[in-house]
Amino acid sequence: MNLYELTIGEAHGLLSRKEISAVELTRAVLARITEKDEKIGAYITVTEASALKQAALADERIAGGDMTPLTGIPLAIKDLICTKDIKTTCASAILENFIPPYDAAVMEKLNRAGAVLLGKANMDEFAMGSSTENSGFKITRNPWDPGRVPGGSSGGSAAAVAADLCLGSLGSDTGGSIRQPASHCGVVGMKPTYGRVSRFGLVAFASSLDQIGPLTKTVSDCALMMNAISGYDNRDSTSVPREVPDYTQSLTQGLKEVTIGIPRQYFETDGLDPSVFLAVQKAVKTLQDRGATLVDxxxxxxxxxxxxxxxxxPAEASSNLARxxxxxYGARDKTQSSLLGMYRQTRSKGFGKEVQRRxxxxxxxxxxxxxxAYYNKASQVRTLIMEDFNTAFKTCDVLLSPVTPSPAFKFGEKREDPLALYLSDIYTxxxxxxxxxxxxxxCGFSQEGLPVGLQILGPHFNETMLLKVAYNFEQATDFHKAKPVF
Amino acid sequence: MKITREEVIHVARLARLELDETDIETFSHQIGTILEYFDTLNQVDTQGVKPTSHAIFLTNAFREDEIKPHLDREKAMANAPEKENGYFLVPRVIG
Known part of the structure; x- marks a missing residue:
């Protein structure tokens, strides 16, 4: 087996038994990036030299018996998470040369755990998009079909995991930006509860919605990453002071006591692709066979x-992006003699079209x-949407649904019609x-051989339940073992 | 159309953006379509419903007002496009 194909759990086993070194592992993944990323375009920046240094330090820690589950594990990080002294661009021309003077809270945690940073992953500019086509620098290709998008906005993070260009990655999810690309690329992705993971050092898009989360090859890897990044941080005033359970503990529990809710509206949507419908229906059946109870x-x-x-x-974004x-910091247009002219030229040249539209x-x-008429009305309907979930979770532990109405689409297919693209976010x-x-x-493949994802939703702070259901499903199926050929 | 060319130009000005003719045309059309779609919200009776701006209910996050380690001026300003003697430099504001 090639080292770059390892899961985090497998690599940890080999590292702890000293069968491989972190430097060897990191070299193998860097070589894979050199060989293959030209075809995918998952990375904006590859930090080869510092990755090898971190790997050498990880080997020292391992030799000294000071090891965590992520020590020596090479990861990709979405390029809107601040990395000290390493360019963080948000895939935007306006931040093309921005070098953060500090680490995001999640980076501090990963560094303390001894993880290795391979580089910064491509994305839709400022996380606005569902295809990574809005990156200010380049597109990322779906490893399952180079003519199709990887999804977005965490498209680089998802493609890197699917193509074995990292062992795991971090993305961010404001409206589905982890779950949708995970689904399109056939990997595991989790958006944690709002407030579970510190947003300190995450470049803000919509502050009441943004949350950082992992993308991984398996459910147990997802649990390991969640253990590492979760927890209270007083530098994020929306961080919730609540104990972090060991997310790996409940994985192997069965589904006997678990009730799964099937939200009927999610299966009655216009434009739900039959292959997605079928794959999700089968997944529901699989979980039922493993002991779960179903309710409508x-x-x-x-x-x-x-x-x-x-x-x-967009309301929150328009305010956040005023900075x-x-x-x-960031780019400045120097053609203007007035302050107002400088602001306007800087922003119009620095932001891409989708960002300006929003x-x-x-x-x-x-x-x-x-x-x-708009913001206040929307905030009221938001209350009703929350109440829908509160009511639903009185009768079930989790909800199952598709992640997206259809599998990954082709480049350019939805470029000219923003509303059509927005509508495909319906489930997330x-x-x-x-x-x-x-x-x-x-949870399956379409007729064209494109991955399909199963969405699992749960009540606030019950990530443990989601992971348990996901793990049971993964044990019963082989979809996570399939690899794209590209 | 839900939004006129003039309104797009006005809002772009408020947001400190400078649009060219093509953008004004495209954005008026696209944003018009999106705003029309937003009208579906009028079907929902929201009388007496409290608006939600945050999904997790937290009271104010207070902390002691203490000096903690922070970036020095040089590091904090390292990304500034133009600076002079420890200040950010901007185009002349007062004529």
Whole structure:
């Protein structure tokens, strides 16, 4: 077996038994990146020299018996998570040369655990998009079909895991940006509960929705990453002071006591691809066969979630992105003699079209005369969407659904029609609006051989339950073992 | 159309963006379509429903006002596009 194909759990075993070294492992993955990333385009920056240094330090730690499950494990990090002294671009021209003077909270945790940073993963600019086509630098190809998108916005993070260009990665999820690319690339992805993982050092898109989470090859790897990144941080005022369980502990428990809710609205959506429908139906049956009880549930406000999200998220983004003014950091246009002219040229040249579209949409929704009709109305319907989930979780432990209505689409297919692309977020965005955790696990393939994901949603802070259901499913199936040929 | 060219230009100004003719045209059309879609929210009766701005209920996160380790000025300003003597440099504001 090639070292780059290892899961985190497998690599940890070999490292702890000293059958391989962290330097060997890191070299193998870096060589894989050199050989294959030209075809995929998962990375914006590869940090070869510092990766090898970190790997050597990890080997010293291992030799000294000071090892965590992530010591010596090479990871990719989405390029909107600040990495000290390493360029963090958000895939935007406006941050092309931005070098953070500090680490994000999750990077401090990974560094303390002894993980190895391979590089920074491509994404839609400022995480706005579902295809990674909005990257200001380059596209990322889906390892399962180079003519198709990897999903987004964490497209680089998902493609890197699927193509064995890292052992695991971090992404961020504001409306599905971890779960959707995980589904399109056939890997495991988790959006934790809002407040579970510190957002300190995560470049803000929509602050009430953003959450960092892992993308991995297996469910148990996901649990290991969650153990490493979760926990309270007083530098993020929305971080929740709540104990972090060991997420690996419950994986092997059975499903006897578990009730699965099937939200009927999620299966009645126009445009739900038959192959996705079928794969998810089969997955439900598999879990039922393993002892879970099924109940039918209703989330009556589902069809309004897209409208609510595309008011709330751009509104928050328009405010968050006001900081890119060409003064304190980031690019500046130097052709203008007035301050206002400098602001406007800097922002128009620095931001891509989708980012500008959302800033305008958000500014409009917050502007005098429209605030009540748009932002306030959306915030009220958001309450109703949250209540739908609260009601549903009185009768079940988790909800199962598709992640996206269809498998990965072709490049350019949805470029000219932003609304059509927004509508494909229908299954993922409600979880962000309600702050609940959600996962995507591989559950089959379409007729064209493209991966399909199963979404598992649960109540606030019950990641343990999601992981248990996901692990049971993974044990019963082989989808996670399939590898793309590219 | 839900949003006029003039409104797009006005909002772009508020957001400190400078749009060219093509952008104004495309954005008016695309944002118009999106705003029309938002009208579906009018079907929902929200009378008496409290708005939610955060999904997790936390009260104010207070802490002691203590000086903690922080970046020195040089590091904090390292990414500034233009600076002079420890200050950010901007185009002339007062004429």
């Amino acid at each position: 549930v209703s989330l009556p406000h589902t069809s309004y979630a897209v409208a609510v999200y595309y008011i709330v998220a 890119y003014d060409g003064v304190k 800033i305008i949409l958000g500014t409009y929704a917050l502007s005098s005369g429209y605030y009540e 965005i409600s979880a962000n609006l309600a702050g609940i955790p959600g996962m995507s696990v591989p």
